[in-house]
Amino acid sequence: MKKSRLLSLLLTLLLALSLVSPFALAAGESSGSAILDSMVVDAKAAVLVDPDTDEILYELNAHEKMYPASITKVMTCLLTLEAVDAGKLTLEQTVTAGPAIHTGIGDNASTADIKEGEEIRIIDLLYAALLPSANEACNVMAEAVSGDVASFVELMNQRAAELGMTGTHFANTHGYHDDNHYTTAYDVYLMSKEAMKHEIFRTIVASKSYIMPATNLHPEEREIRTTNALISNFRYLGYLYSYATGIKTGSTPEAGYCLAASATKEDRNLISVVMGCEREEGATGSAGYTYFSESSRLLDWGFKNFSRQVMLDATKRDIPEVEVTLGKDTNYVTLAPQGEISALLPNDVSTEDLEYNYTLNAQSVEAPVEQGQQLGTISVSFNDQTYGTLPLVASMSVERDPWLYRLDRLEKFFGQLWVKVLLVVILVAVAFLVVRRLLFGSRRGRYGSHSGGGRRSRYTGSRRHR
Template sequence: MKIRRFLSVFLLSVLLTALFLVPQAAALDSPVLDAKCALLMDETAGRMLYGHNEKEKAYPASITKVMTALLTLEAVDRGDLSLSQPITASHLAVTSIDEDSSTAGIEAGEVLTVEQLLNCLLIVSANEAANVLAEAVSGSIADFVALMNQRAGELGCEGTHFANTNGLHDPQHYTTAWDIYLIAREAMKHDLFMTICGSKSYDVPATNMSDVRELHSTNALISNWRTLGYIYDYADGLKTGYTDEAGRCLLASAIKDGRRLISVVLGCTTKEVNGETRLMNFVDSATLLDWGYNNFTVQTVFTKDDLIQEIPVLLSKETNAVLVHTAEDVNILLPNDVTTDMLERKVTVYGDTAFAPIEAGQELGEMTLSYDGYDYATVKLLAADSVSVNRFLQGKYLLSQFFSKPLVKILTVVVILLVLAVVVWVRMLRPKSRYGSRGRRNRGTRNYRGRRR
């Protein structure tokens, strides 16, 4: 009994030890943020790395001006405006903003070019510049706001409604962190947008009503002119925002080792940390960007020379299977706690079956790589070798396919029924013998016994 008990305890200990020795994937710790809504996108990989209330409606404040800039640049692309075109600021454009809101000091009747106005808009977040550009693009502020909402819908923004051009508070002026990303992604396709948003400062040339004006960026991730202690070495934009109702907001972009990350934080506060006042929109943005760069890496799962698996082949006597490889090298952005061998493979063959003839390099299907319910990549699978077809098997298959079609089946049944109907009809119309059947006549002759006498 003691030996059995000892063996049981020993085996249980071995099993528990083996269990704990199996490598386990630990979930990444989420970043600790102050923001009410937050989003981190890896734009290079096209993946969301982190989201918190990313589709919850919130006030965007001056991040609104990204849409204003986008519509202006699209008007330039269409030829409706040019960057060097002079625009005269109207009285309405410069007086319909809050006196204590951010401004570039543009006066009614002052003339600036479209490009100068864009710099005022994006570098110092000038509210009057947004209105001046709106009137230049659409003729009126109201029509421009309508265009903003139309364009938001076209970009797939489902939680956005604009009420003005600049983001000054209005209960009917709202968006989401996700929608801000969609708008920013489109605006970032314009080189001038990225150049301006990444500029620390800009000198507005003298105008008809002003001497040279020096503008300094409101984005503390790229400029310490306004406040110190927030510079982020890899940041290259994009746009700040603040109102009492919206809180501190920031749309940020950074690029490191060829990877571009985009972060959005909304509803941040100002905090006292160790006796120092900290603007949490800049703190949260840097935290998110660091978290994305430190916890995700691009890993090579397959090269295009790696053979994946065999796919069954029909209609050939040469072979019954063909090897496939990926169409290109497969590099996937993965969390650091997920290794390539943990990815699940799902291979889909087009049409469910591969048929000969097959040429080397022919696309036969695709493979999806996933982990924990998330699809990381879908890649095309190509045949590694050519496979010849057997003509007899091909003909037999084509014939069977032809007769398996519902219409062909119906027509076949109809033809058979018609043939049977013709046969019956012919038999019914055949003339009968006047004296009955031959058999009946023969039986009558054979049974006749003659006349009695």
């Protein structure tokens, strides 16, 4: 009984290990790059992308549902600028803040102190929304663009769908918390990239401060300052990042601390998004705001550790040859990729770490073969991601041997079924005639000899005298 129980216990342990080990193996898997394997971002979700090529350098839960907080204002300002581009509004146009100015905004929300009935320019509203993160400015722009806030929110969701933001749903114009107002780190990248195409947007988000001119309800100028500590140390010290060019902060208790950041270094552009960051426990003053420190660290990591590398071009060797039939002086042709595939890769990745997959149109080809003729394709991948596919073309021409061609044509002609059938029919007919000739010819011969002998006895025999 004890032995039985011990055996049962061992089997149970083995089963448990068999269930656990695949997860342990997955957790310890290597990407093939120490640079990639060593990077960990202190956030619930993050992504680092080259906006010029859409190449993702780093991602952490990039498609998981998150709350965007005030990063929402990027979409509101994008739609306002697109209305300006369409001629519906102008940057210098003055609009009046209506009674819906505080729609969806709770207490202690960030503000530029824009009041109902205040006459204010579109350009000033854009600065107010993007620098001090004024919630009320977003509702004023929404009414200017769509007539009312609800219609503008519908437009926000429509534009999000057009941009491929499949994990996003907007419920308001500013990002004040709503359970039905959510996005993903990658979707934030998509709308940030689109907004950064507008020169005025880039100018605003790179600004440390802005002077809002006097209005009918504010007789004095107002200086507003950015909330982005990568751009300005007015609010928090110690986070300035010399390559930073924007973009937008966001924070609520539900969303945590969020930042969409952009940077340019030596003509290279990067956009990072961190979401759900927490302030370091016990931090005071300017310390512990990890959404700034993690963003600058992530951007710096991308600039220092990645470079554009040629993954595949015509210099690629060790490609399978293709057999050539009926060729003159050769029976094979070498192949080469046509074109080039390059990518931003970690600097510690070499061609030995890349995987190449070949697909040939056929195992052999009949001459003539022209140089540059496509005979297959080749793809290149790294870390389970395929970076592209190129045609495989003949690297030389192969002439056709005329004698081999004629012999081949004869062989193919006589190899056809109908020809084979016809030949069989002919052979059968010839054989029949030969057999018939042999059979009936011999019989006539025998009969002819017998009658001839009779005639000889009839005409040449001795005559009887009467």
